[in-house]
Amino acid sequence: MATGTPRPIAPAKGKLGVLCVGLGAVATTFIAGVELIRRGKAKPIGSLTQMGTIRLGKRTEGRAPLIKEFIPLADLNDLVFGAWDPVPDNAYQSCLHCGVLDKHEHVEPIKEFLQGITPMPAAFDQNYVKRLEGKNTKQARSKKELAEALRKDIRDFKAKHKCDRLVIVWCASTEIFIAPGPAHQTLAAFEKAMETNDASIAPSMLYAYAAIMEGVPFANGAPNLCCDVPALEQLARDKGIAIGGKDFKTGQTMVKTVLSPMFKARMLGVAGWYSTNILGNRDGEVLDDPESFKTKEESKLGVLEDILQPSLYPDLYGNLFHKVRINYYPPRGDNKEGWDNIDIFGWCGYPMQIKVDFLCRDSILAAPLVLDLALFFDLAQRAQLSGIQEWLSFYFKSPQVAPGLYPEHDLFIQQTKLKNTLRWLGGEPAITHLGVEYYEYGEK
Numbered sequence: 304m305a306t307g308t309p310r311p312i313a314p315a316k317g318k319l320g321v322l323c324v325g326l327g328a329v330a331t332t333f334i335a336g337v338e339l340i341r342r343g344k345a346k347p348i349g350s351l352t353q354m355g356t357i358r359l360g361k362r363t364e365g366r367a368p369l370i371k372e373f374i375p376l377a378d379l380n381d382l383v384f385g386a387w388d389p390v391p392d393n394a395y396q397s398c399l400h401c402g403v404l405d406k407h408e409h410v411e412p413i414k415e416f417l418q419g420i421t422p423m424p425a426a427f428d429q430n431y432v433k434r435l436e437g438k439n440t441k442q443a444r445s446k447k448e449l450a451e452a453l454r455k456d457i458r459d460f461k462a463k464h465k466c467d468r469l470v471i472v473w474c475a476s477t478e479i480f481i482a483p484g485p486a487h488q489t490l491a492a493f494e495k496a497m498e499t500n501d502a503s504i505a506p507s508m509l510y511a512y513a514a515i516m517e518g519v520p521f522a523n524g525a526p527n528l529c530c531d532v533p534a535l536e537q538l539a540r541d542k543g544i545a546i547g548g549k550d551f552k553t554g555q556t557m558v559k560t561v562l563s564p565m566f567k568a569r570m571l572g573v574a575g576w577y578s579t580n581i582l583g584n585r586d587g588e589v590l591d592d593p594e595s596f597k598t599k600e601e602s603k604l605g606v607l608e609d610i611l612q613p614s615l616y617p618d619l620y621g622n623l624f625h626k627v628r629i630n631y632y633p634p635r636g637d638n639k640e641g642w643d644n645i646d647i648f649g650w651c652g653y654p655m656q657i658k659v660d661f662l663c664r665d666s667i668l669a670a671p672l673v674l675d676l677a678l679f680f681d682l683a684q685r686a687q688l689s690g691i692q693e694w695l696s697f698y699f700k701s702p703q704v705a706p707g708l709y710p711e712h713d714l715f716i717q718q719t720k721l722k723n724t725l726r727w728l729g730g731e732p733a734i735t736h737l738g739v740e741y742y743e744y745g746e747k
């Protein structure tokens with residue numbers, strides 16, 4: 304029984320255009336996967352929007368519909384795809400180049416569909432992604448002009464494909480590290496900086512700006528500063544647009560944000576956490592550049608400090624040594640191997656160790672996240688939730704939050720936050736797990 308008032312949500316009617324910035328491994332694995340699912344050739348494994356259920360009401364009520372049946376999400380058959388990339392390869396060529404999906408089983412059967420997705424010229428500048436070259440780029444005198452050209456692309460795509468709504472997901476490379484500066488503080492400073500080609504305005508910011516100006520929600524899957532700046536956050540609130548990021552939480556960090564809350568829950572100490580990776584895809588090559596790695600490193604390092612709270616537990620986490628490495632190793636391609644060595648200590652300070660060796664597939668883990676983010680950001684927009692979507696921090700390594708808040712990194716707190724937000728949208732009570740009502744002492 305619903306106890307609240309459902310939030311008004313515009314229906315998910317008509318086509319939803321999903322524009323990916325970047326048409327590399329993650330984007331093509333996502334797009335191809337959706338098409339295979341639509342044709343009944345694959346299952347949407349890893350996608351909460353497609354496979355997840357949501358418990359409603361008391362445990363005795365037995366109500367647990369699929370999320371997509373509880374809340375109005377766009378249907379996979381209504382998705383249309385577009386992309387920008389400085390590399391001119393269409394989605395078919397890119398799929399083959401990236402080598403994530405099996406050529407014969409998963410790429411050739413949808414060859415024509417993939418060939419139909421050709422990237423628009425990118426707003427690209429090699430100064431921000433050093434290990435990448437591409438000829439499919441926009442030429443303009445200023446960054447402001449580039450942003451205007453992106454805005455035109457967005458309008459043209461919407462008209463050409465007769466879309467009812469759009470959503471943009473950054474699936475492009477990790478840019479060099481940029482610290483927030485004066486140009487990012489206000490919209491006026493940001494627009495002036497675009498006009499004067501200020502170095503602190505990265506291409507990813509131009510896409511975010513263009514999206515917000517065109518009324519399109521924007522999710523950032525890389526650790527780039529991008530829309531995590533006051534100027535764009537304010538613009539998003541003023542225009543009523545959903546934004547969020549940063550950096551898809553897929554492999555090693557997902558594991559880290561499950562294990563570290565476990566140590567804290569049991570009051571076990573952590574002396575050191577050494578994480579290393581070998582990765583051989585284009586992302587790995589880009590991250591081999593120290594300036595791009597620095598952006599990723601910041602994103603990966605932050606989680607332990609926020610979860611373990613060494614200032615509250617100095618005896619347990621005050622001297623924690625945390626190290627993260629990513630090594631480019633071509634033979635593995637997209638199949639990343641992530642090792643974690645964790646030195647923990649228990650009763651009377653006795654040391655113990657945990658070793659994790661995650662032999663994962665980077666884009667296989669990331670693709671369902673792109674789908675969920677596209678659908679949930681579209682939902683947020685239809686429900687008029689503007690600005691930062693912290694309830695979607697479940698998907699991000701380095702979640703954007705309102706000023707003054709520390710991010711919640713614990714995967715299961717994030718999941719609870721996400722599901723309670725869906726319940727709130729649907730007019731159902733939040734589930735607190737208090738549960739006293741099942742016992743005599745809880746009855747009044």
Ligand SMILES: NC(=O)c1ccc[n+]([C@@H]2O[C@H](COP(=O)([O-])OP(=O)(O)OC[C@H]3O[C@@H](n4cnc5c(N)ncnc54)[C@H](O)[C@@H]3O)[C@@H](O)[C@H]2O)c1
Pocket residue numbers: 324325326327328329330387388389390401425426427428432435437473474475476477506507524525526550551552553554584585586589665666668669
């Ligand atoms: N796969 C994962 O598990 C995972 C997890 C977290 C974050 N990410 C991030 O997702 C992003 C994509 O990863 P990937 O494996 O697909 O990388 P990729 O190198 O295969 O694809 C990225 C694409 O972005 C394009 N690109 C670069 N700058 C661009 C610009 N300015 N405009 C448009 N396109 C641009 C590149 O040409 C490339 O084709 C990376 O930033 C990566 O760090 C991936």
